[in-house]
Amino acid sequence: MKLFLTSRLLSAAGIAHGFSLRSGGVSSGPFSSLNLSASVGDDEAAVRENHELLRAAAGLTGRIATAHQVHGDRVVDARMQEIFPPTAAQEPGADAVLALADGAVGVRVADCVPILVRAGAAAAAVHAGWRGTRLQIAGRAIRALQHAAGADPARMLAAIGPCIGRCCYEVSQDLAATFRALFGPEAADDPAGNPKPHLDLRYCVEQSLLRAGVPRERIEQVEGCTSCDSGAFFSHRRDKGRTGRHLAFIEIRDL
Ligand SMILES: [Zn+2]
Numbered sequence: 001m002k003l004f005l006t007s008r009l010l011s012a013a014g015i016a017h018g019f020s021l022r023s024g025g026v027s028s029g030p031f032s033s034l035n036l037s038a039s040v041g042d043d044e045a046a047v048r049e050n051h052e053l054l055r056a057a058a059g060l061t062g063r064i065a066t067a068h069q070v071h072g073d074r075v076v077d078a079r080m081q082e083i084f085p086p087t088a089a090q091e092p093g094a095d096a097v098l099a100l101a102d103g104a105v106g107v108r109v110a111d112c113v114p115i116l117v118r119a120g121a122a123a124a125a126v127h128a129g130w131r132g133t134r135l136q137i138a139g140r141a142i143r144a145l146q147h148a149a150g151a152d153p154a155r156m157l158a159a160i161g162p163c164i165g166r167c168c169y170e171v172s173q174d175l176a177a178t179f180r181a182l183f184g185p186e187a188a189d190d191p192a193g194n195p196k197p198h199l200d201l202r203y204c205v206e207q208s209l210l211r212a213g214v215p216r217e218r219i220e221q222v223e224g225c226t227s228c229d230s231g232a233f234f235s236h237r238r239d240k241g242r243t244g245r246h247l248a249f250i251e252i253r254d255l
Pocket residue numbers: 164165166167168169225226227228229
């Protein structure tokens with residue numbers, strides 16, 4: 001059984017990475033079955049086993065460094081933290097984690113946008129919901145990789161993973177207007193005369209990456225709407241908050 005989706009661009013570059021799916025794990029009920037968060041009410045032993053299953057399937061050699069995600073714009077360095085299994089109390093509050101030396105980094109999502117970036121001998125995992133997208137966290141992660149790893153955005157590779165699609169993401173008129181102002185008219189439906197506009201987070205994240213200097217041909221959209229496909233994905237909105245979390249991960253090795 002396939003435990004995760006991969007990016008064609010990152011695979012071609014030989015990078016171990018993935019966007020986990022919801023099946024193939026041992027959790028039950030609303031967390032069925034590959035839930036990768038210990039802070040959503042699931043059995044901790046099951047979450048631990050799910051992490052082991054994922055690591056084995058992905059051939060990961062080390063730990064996965066994650067952050068306590070807060071829908072902000074902080075970027076942290078994974079060398080400061082190597083936590084497995086994840087324990088929220090020990091994790092820094094941040095929404096992008098950089099791997100600047102051997103090791104894997106990850107972010108947890110259920111509707112929010114996961115972004116994986118390869119930058120030479122460094123990498124980043126980024127979590128962007130509407131708040132993080134508004135704060136351009138993806139672009140900030142690119143600039144952090146530039147600053148900390150001396151990487152050129154023109155040579156980076158970025159994969160935007162499964163998230164809630166425009167098809168399912170109804171937002172307030174105010175939010176639609178805000179995102180159209182930030183990212184252009186394609187970002188959301190025009191709220192003028194449309195009481196239920198839809199927001200395109202994927203598009204906004206891609207704009208953020210483009211503005212930070214990553215070329216369009218080096219950005220891949222890995223398809224999937226988390227809300228549409230209940231067989232493949234957990235969805236915070238569809239499942240009314242009681243659901244599991246996916247993990248998007250990327251590993252740097254053999255430096
Ligand atoms: Zn959808």
